[in-house]
Amino acid sequence: MNKNDTALLSILVQDGRASFADIARQLNISRAHARARVKALVDDGVIEKFTAVINPEKLGKVISTFIDLKVVPQHIESVAEELAAKQEVVSLYIMTDLRSLHIHTLTDNYEAFDQFAKNYLFGREEIISVECGSLLKRVKHRRGGARL
Numbered sequence: 001m002n003k004n005d006t007a008l009l010s011i012l013v014q015d016g017r018a019s020f021a022d023i024a025r026q027l028n029i030s031r032a033h034a035r036a037r038v039k040a041l042v043d044d045g046v047i048e049k050f051t052a053v054i055n056p057e058k059l060g061k062v063i064s065t066f067i068d069l070k071v072v073p074q075h076i077e078s079v080a081e082e083l084a085a086k087q088e089v090v091s092l093y094i095m096t097d098l099r100s101l102h103i104h105t106l107t108d109n110y111e112a113f114d115q116f117a118k119n120y121l122f123g124r125e126e127i128i129s130v131e132c133g134s135l136l137k138r139v140k141h142r143r144g145g146a147r148l
Helices: 003-014 020-027 031-043 073-084 110-120
Strands: 063-071 089-094 100-107 127-134
Touching: 003 020, 003 031, 020 031, 063 073, 063 110, 073 089, 073 100, 100 110, 110 127
Parallel strands: none
Antiparallel strands: 063 100, 063 127, 089 100
């Protein structure tokens, strides 16, 4: 990757629908070169996919909760896979201690989150502890991918 590729990725992070002509204009390169670089970045796996960023509040998903679970290490993968499949879970990470999961959920209301917790988190032998907090205010967040 070179300086133009980094700039190209920044353009696409801001607007995944930017045309090759727009990219070329901003980078002072030809449209053909812009197209070739995007294709190369896709082929190399640098760009995994083009997607839309959805505002969850516009869909009624107003409760954003972050959960930290401690799980019996032998069950970390199975619990992670099970929870990742739930519609309330928007992101889930296995942490470096190999017994912690960091989970972000979106729900319509606190009652829906409570039901999620009761159905999938509480009373399970493989889950050692649960800590969670709901989002009060977003100060900085990432949209579209890593900032380069």
